[in-house]
Amino acid sequence: MKGFVKTFTVAALIALSSVAMSAEKPVSKSEIVPVNLSTAEFALQHYIAVTTAGASFGLEQLFAQDFSQKIHTSTIHTYGRRAVIECLNKQQGEILNCKTQIKIVEKSGDYLIAKIVLKFDSFSMTDLVTLVYESGSWQVSKSFHSYQ
Template sequence: GAKATKANVNLSTADFALEHYVAVTTAGESAGVEQLFAADFNQKIQTTNALSNSRSEVVKSFKKQKGEKLNCTVSTDILEESADYMIAKVTLKFEDFTKTDLVTLERVGNDWKVSKSINSYK
């Protein structure tokens, strides 16, 4: 069979990395998932019992969602940006609820990585 090659996704700017993160989280994009998340990535979900997911759990779950597109409208706002750091608010509006994802991206060498994600639901 064909040997799976590690997709090389362009993460050279914070905007590219954020765009790719949105594609991974909402459109079932699975290329470059490993590259996208920083080694110390952590995801927190603000619910009645705050949940926390490790990098490996998140990567595994996004790989499982390959090809699945979420039925929602997506908007992104850059809240803060510097040469090595960006905080963005990604809002997913579904029919019955809204998910807000505060995403922290950091420059790691020549690439940008997602280092933190905090989700809340309304």
């Protein structure tokens, strides 16, 4: 009788674990992972995680539809939303070896301008970022990079 109880218990545990595993829905890459962008600070921290720590989730939410990025080197290069999102997706998991300094330049109820300085060993990059509050969440609207 004890053997029957053990066998029945093992069979029940196997059945339960099989049901539990089949109930878990695999997450597809195209599925949107919600990101909390309810405050400008949350959106700014997520932007920094995306640009410096290789986070690639929530990009569609983070960048406004009219997002543009300008990079000032010897000339000025302009990139749109789609190009930046594709580039950041390719950099998934890549962590930049830099120190980050953040300064809020100006803030109101519906926009925020921040100066983000990334200090590397031999150069630094300054990113002036504009975030806007639209449709109940904060999004990055503009980014301007310059190098020293």
